[in-house]
Each structure stands twice: as C-alpha cells, then as structure tokens.
Amino acid sequence: MSPTNRTVVVTGIGATTPLGGDAASTWEGLIAGRSGVQLLEQDWAADQAVRIAAPVAVEPTEVIPRPQARKLDRSAQFALIAAQEAWKDAGFEGRAGEDPAADPDRLGAVIASGIGGVTTLLDQYDVLKEKGVRRVSPHTVPMLMPNSPSANVGLLVGARAGVHTPVSACASGAEAIGYAIEMIRTGRADVVVAGGTEAAIHPLPIAAFGNMMAMSKNNENPQAASRPYDVARDGFVMGEGAGVVVLESAEHAAKRGARVYAEAVGQGISADAHDIVQPEPEGRGISHALQNLLDNTDLDPAEIVHVNAHATSTPAGDIAELKALRKVFGDEADHFAVSATKSMTGHLLGGAGGVESVATILALYHRVAPPTINVENLDPEANVDIVRGEARKLPVEGRIAALNDSFGFGGHNVVLAFRTV
Numbered sequence: 001m002s003p004t005n006r007t008v009v010v011t012g013i014g015a016t017t018p019l020g021g022d023a024a025s026t027w028e029g030l031i032a033g034r035s036g037v038q039l040l041e042q043d044w045a046a047d048q049a050v051r052i053a054a055p056v057a058v059e060p061t062e063v064i065p066r067p068q069a070r071k072l073d074r075s076a077q078f079a080l081i082a083a084q085e086a087w088k089d090a091g092f093e094g095r096a097g098e099d100p101a102a103d104p105d106r107l108g109a110v111i112a113s114g115i116g117g118v119t120t121l122l123d124q125y126d127v128l129k130e131k132g133v134r135r136v137s138p139h140t141v142p143m144l145m146p147n148s149p150s151a152n153v154g155l156l157v158g159a160r161a162g163v164h165t166p167v168s169a170c171a172s173g174a175e176a177i178g179y180a181i182e183m184i185r186t187g188r189a190d191v192v193v194a195g196g197t198e199a200a201i202h203p204l205p206i207a208a209f210g211n212m213m214a215m216s217k218n219n220e221n222p223q224a225a226s227r228p229y230d231v232a233r234d235g236f237v238m239g240e241g242a243g244v245v246v247l248e249s250a251e252h253a254a255k256r257g258a259r260v261y262a263e264a265v266g267q268g269i270s271a272d273a274h275d276i277v278q279p280e281p282e283g284r285g286i287s288h289a290l291q292n293l294l295d296n297t298d299l300d301p302a303e304i305v306h307v308n309a310h311a312t313s314t315p316a317g318d319i320a321e322l323k324a325l326r327k328v329f330g331d332e333a334d335h336f337a338v339s340a341t342k343s344m345t346g347h348l349l350g351g352a353g354g355v356e357s358v359a360t361i362l363a364l365y366h367r368v369a370p371p372t373i374n375v376e377n378l379d380p381e382a383n384v385d386i387v388r389g390e391a392r393k394l395p396v397e398g399r400i401a402a403l404n405d406s407f408g409f410g411g412h413n414v415v416l417a418f419r420t421v
Helices: 021-032 043-045 073-090 116-132 140-144 150-157 172-185 203-211 250-255 284-297 314-335 349-366
Strands: 009-018 107-112 163-164 190-200 242-248 264-270 304-308 337-339 401-408 412-419
Touching: 009 021, 009 073, 009 172, 009 250, 009 349, 021 073, 021 337, 021 349, 043 203, 073 107, 073 116, 073 150, 073 190, 073 337, 107 150, 107 172, 107 349, 116 140, 116 203, 140 150, 140 349, 150 163, 163 172, 172 242, 172 264, 172 349, 172 412, 190 349, 190 401, 203 284, 242 250, 242 349, 264 284, 264 349, 284 401, 284 412, 304 314, 304 349, 314 401, 349 401, 349 412
Parallel strands: 107 163, 107 190, 304 337, 304 401
Antiparallel strands: 009 242, 009 264, 190 242, 264 412, 401 412
C-alpha cells in the first residue's frame, strides 16, 4: 500500500467535558441523556442576559498539579488532561522515544481551539489595569497563544513530526482530526494526537454571544435550554472542555498489537462563502463537504447508520444541516440515527469536534447512538430520524459507519467519517 492511501485507525480516546472528567464518564452521561448545563454562580453572571453554561464536571486542578496549571490557560489544561488519557488509553507509556513503540520523529500533535487563551488574555488585561505593569504574569504570552494547547500536548508526548493548530471557529476540533488523518495517510507521521479544546465561559464571550442573539436565554430552566430541533429552540449554550483521539496507521497499530476503536475513514471540507456568522440556509456548503467526503474516500453511503450532528440549537443552523444530508444522501438519510449531543454538553466551540468525535467513535464501538434530549415539539422541518429521549441500539452485524458534522462562523464546514473494523 502506498504512503498516500494508508488506512488510519483510532487507538486512544480522552475527554474532559460537562458530563465527566474522562471519556468513560462522558460516554455514560451521554447514553443516560444527562444535561451538563447549569446556572452560573459567579458574581459577574448576575448582570448578564445569559446566565447559563455547561462547565466541566471536574476542575482541571483536580488532575493537573497546581504549579503546572498556573502556567497554562484553561484551554491548554483541558487539552493536556484529554491527551494524557488518550495517550495512555492507546497503550503508550511515557514520551515518544521512552516508549519504543513511539518514534518522536514519526509522531505529530494537532490540537485546535476556536478562541484560544481568551481567559488569560482578558484576566491579565484586568491585572494590568488594576494592579499595574509589574503584576502581569510573565507566562501570559505562552498561555494566551492559540497554539498553546497543541504545543503543550506536543511537549507532553514528545511529538517531532509536526505540531499544528487549525483555527476555524466551531469547526476547529474536527479540522484538527481531519488534518491528523491526512498527516498519517500521506506518510508524514505514523501516530498523531489530535482533537479540540475550548475554555470561553467568561464575561466577555458570554456577553458578546448573548448580544448577537446566538445563545439561549432560558435561564429559568438551564438543563432544558439546549434543545436542537425543538420548535422552541432559541440558541446554543456555551460549554467547555476537550476531546482528543490518538490516530495511527493501521500497519503501525497492528505491529504493536494495539486495540482499535474504529477506522478514521477521512474528511470532507468546504466553505459557505455566504456570511460571517449565518449558515447558508439551504445547506449548500455543507452538501459540498459531504460530497467531498464521498469523492475522496471509499465510504459507501449504505454503511452509514449514525450521524453526530453539529445541531447547536439555533433556529437556522439545525435545519440547514438536515437539508444538506437530504440533498446528498436522498432516501439513504432515512436510515441515519441522528444524535445532537450538544443538547447535553452545550456547545464547546473549537472543542466540539473533538468531543463529538469521541462520542461518534464510541457510538460505533458500542453500537449505540446517544439520545437528543429536550425535544418536546419536533420542528416539522427536521425530516430525518432524530434519536430522541433515550439511546438507541445500532446494527450489531456487519461493518457500519458514522459521520461527525462540524461547522463554524466564517462558513467553515468539516465532516468526519468513522467506520467499525
């Protein structure tokens, strides 16, 4: 097999999310249909129009030593926690070079963030204004850099084949995983640690998203606020956390006897060229991404049984995505069990693609699709099979595949495909 079409597999997963401090507890929460959204208790939230969000279930300082945590933005803390779990889950011990199964020159890291170290940037500006120049942390720049999570994960595992940081708003995490797949497929690396992270539960992002009418203001009922496909949906709920996977060439994974969760089939990418924040209403850009996936992989539409939808709970975005699925797959879309896990985790922005890839991979591995919660009155335009109320078993026989859709401000569209092995 030539270096340009190597099979890529997933051998490790890690996460820290509003539903749990690791991948296992996150998956348990998803299958149980549990919401991680809550009323914000910080003093600054009292004056906000939006007073709800989905913070991580386990604070990073319970996992990372405090001296180390003080030198990392919250987004990098999340990324390290998820990467540590994924690296260990893949069966590696220590940094590349220390473990003979991991060659540092053949190891990459691609960790994305849509906003980066916004908490550090804004907090240190407050320090500058209130306490003066000398009190600004000397760690500020390496903390606020958008590439900080990726760089720190690269240092963690000893990656020397390349460390990258795609930034494409809420499609960032998915684009990172797609980039990692191509690094392996084209022969640049044998192993890549990839995913997305975000930490933007802060007064300014909350106020800004709220003022642009993008977020739900259902402060009276937080756990029901994120309601994709419901006629009463009124915007997304901010979440935080990270999702990371370890990808390998199938040959490399087999040589070391690694457990394989799924095949990472490939990606489809496009751009709307429509508006900086609004999705193209007919889903044309999304359709192009889906078609791009089919044109550039060996994925058979008949294999697809599950879609982890982007579905942020916005009036326009949820339906545009479904229109695209119908346009590309036609009646085949009737057989897709569509889940909107943001109904439970909220929207992790640049971290969404990472966390939702973990969910998609586990859905295939366990052959069960998570539910979409809070759908009391289904939008009549949601003309596909939405998994509602409780989890649903997927076919137990044969090879099956699933899609993970991610879209972002600026018109970025990324679709990832995974398949059982």
